[in-house]
Amino acid sequence: MGPWISWKALALGLLLTGAALAADRININTADASTLQQGLTNVGPHKAQAIVAYRRQRGPFLRVEDLARVKGIGTATVERNRRRMTVGARTAPTAEPPRRAVPAPVPRR
Structure with missing residues (x-):
């Protein structure tokens, strides 16, 4: 039973590490210049x-x-920092639901 518990502990540790790394990503859409500079490699x-x-x-x-479209940022910088960045949750723009046309009243005879 000892080795089985060790494997479970290892798997749980890897899972938690992955979650922690994902949480530490920098959102390039909301981060200020100071955060970008401190968190990304080759970004002064x-x-x-x-x-x-x-x-x-x-x-x-x-x-x-x-991000490579920004002057001074190349694809090498993007690739070097790929795992450190995110663009945040992608949500579709909210649009009003289509309005149903109100049927015209039917004249009674």
């Missing part, structure tokens, strides 16, 4: 400000790969 103050400015002008990033 100028690049962090460029990310925030790009986001303000063009809206949120849809994918992590879109």
